[in-house]
Amino acid sequence: MRNEFRLAGHGAARMTPRKQHMEIKGRELEYLERRGQRIRKMSISVDASCNVIVRAPAWAAHGDVEKFIAENYSWIENSLAEMSASRRQPIDGTDGSVAILHGKEMTVMTHPTNDASLEGRYELDRNAGVLRIFTSDNCSDAIPVLARFYFDMTAKYLGTRIPEIESITGLCAERYEIGTYRSKWGSCSSAGIIRFNSKLSLFPYELMDYVIVHEMCHLKNRRHDTRFWESVSSFIDDVGVKRKRMRSIALGVRFAW
Ligand SMILES: [Zn+2]
Numbered sequence: 001m002r003n004e005f006r007l008a009g010h011g012a013a014r015m016t017p018r019k020q021h022m023e024i025k026g027r028e029l030e031y032l033e034r035r036g037q038r039i040r041k042m043s044i045s046v047d048a049s050c051n052v053i054v055r056a057p058a059w060a061a062h063g064d065v066e067k068f069i070a071e072n073y074s075w076i077e078n079s080l081a082e083m084s085a086s087r088r089q090p091i092d093g094t095d096g097s098v099a100i101l102h103g104k105e106m107t108v109m110t111h112p113t114n115d116a117s118l119e120g121r122y123e124l125d126r127n128a129g130v131l132r133i134f135t136s137d138n139c140s141d142a143i144p145v146l147a148r149f150y151f152d153m154t155a156k157y158l159g160t161r162i163p164e165i166e167s168i169t170g171l172c173a174e175r176y177e178i179g180t181y182r183s184k185w186g187s188c189s190s191a192g193i194i195r196f197n198s199k200l201s202l203f204p205y206e207l208m209d210y211v212i213v214h215e216m217c218h219l220k221n222r223r224h225d226t227r228f229w230e231s232v233s234s235f236i237d238d239v240g241v242k243r244k245r246m247r248s249i250a251l252g253v254r255f256a257w
Helices: 002-010 062-071 073-085 142-169 198-202 205-217 226-233 239-251
Strands: 018-024 027-036 043-046 052-057 089-091 098-101 104-112 122-125 130-135 175-179 186-188 193-197 253-255
Touching: 018 062, 027 062, 043 073, 052 062, 062 073, 089 098, 098 142, 098 198, 104 142, 122 142, 130 142, 142 175, 142 193, 142 198, 142 205, 186 205, 193 198, 193 205, 198 205, 205 226, 205 239, 226 239, 239 253
Parallel strands: 027 052, 089 253, 104 130, 175 193
Antiparallel strands: 018 027, 043 052, 098 104, 122 130, 186 193
8 A cells, every 4th residue: 555655655656757739820849747845936948959848736736837838839949949059960961961961970071173174073981981072172162062062862761662662652743842941851832732841861771751741641630639640650660759859860860062
């Protein structure tokens, strides 16, 4: 009896933060909710790993917690941006910098050249983990060359993978496009056009697959409701883990374009 009482009053269930999701301003916010008898009022913090932690009294209604988060959402956004900006690795094509391809780090080596046939080209040595970029004399075009490298790598994978995933899901977009965006990895329009970010080859293949499936599932359901996540999960394992990995990889880098 005593053990049962201890579990109910002071046990692990109360101490372990619960992972929660809410949709806010069209975006999905994941946060860790800590409840406790000793917590008197609600508060929000952002830790060094960019986790949003919400503390609330045990008696607070779920709706009130969500309301509190909504009221403080701009603070959360700013804190996340600040926390991550300080730790981000620049992907900017400078000599000796890092380029991440499918989750693996490559060292960028710039080679200024006067040879017009080489200028603007790149050469990937996967085994050595080196990406050579041939630039003009003053290296001013390193970023466009690097941007084209990411575009090409993204296009290459999507080109082979989309038909395969179409046959698995039975879903097929009107058209697929690749564009360059700051913050979105994919989108699906009401006209059935799916767009992918040219920087998507940053991510390991299984995360690219997740993005492809995610956008394809939007062809049937434009919202992020329970049924949507069920359909994504019917094709992709551990969706929650994959989304978290994507977020942490994305938060770890800063593209120069
Ligand atoms: Zn979506």
